[in-house]
Amino acid sequence: MLAILKAEFRKLLTVRSTYFISIFAIALSIFLSFYLSGWRASAADVLSPSYLQNVMGTALSLLPSFGALVAILLIAHEYRYNTIMYTLTSSNSRSKVLVAKLITVSVYVLALVVIGVSLSVLAMYIGLSLKSITLADQIVYWKDLIWQGLYYAWANVAFGLLLGFLFRHVVGAMSVYFLLPTIEPLLAMLLRDNAKYLPMTALNSVTQPGNLSPGKAAQVFSIYLIIGWIVAWVLFMRRDAN
16 A cells, blocks of 8 residues: 555656646735735734634635645546556555545645645735734634634545546546536525535535534535545446556
């Protein structure tokens, strides 16, 4: 298993798309924090005791979507360039390959979020200092912020990787990932109160105010993930490599 994990991390860290997407995501988060939360902030804005938590929450909401793209590419590129055959023949278990990829993207998104949020907060302070604005005393609910942010980040990459396994095609997996948040508001008109149980609606409720509590929303989306991964595992075990 250790050899498979090393191979997956090597694949992740030796493709340019991982660095392009990661650098762009972190740069965008830094810019938004510096410009909107720092440079454009007024003295009245920073009086809010939740200002810092809102800045970190914004970064935590932005970065995981880019992490999901990397997760999709980790598996979809293997089918696109027909390297999946080498991956499967180098392991005695397809299940180990699946688990190794999930662990790899989980570690990756954790690093992405920690680096991105830290630099975003630093950028905000730099922006405020350039305008000689001092942030008021802040109240940060670290427990909620950490578990909600980390779950949201992990759930995004787990979902992205799941789509990659299901579709085995870059365009197909990315299209579904970005179209679901657009389609769900239309379904909400039909489902009404039950729309809160739709997958992306539930996931967003983990970090944003919604009709479900963060804990309940995480449970709902976890059920979708479990069912989806069972289907993905069965198909991955049975499908041909090409």
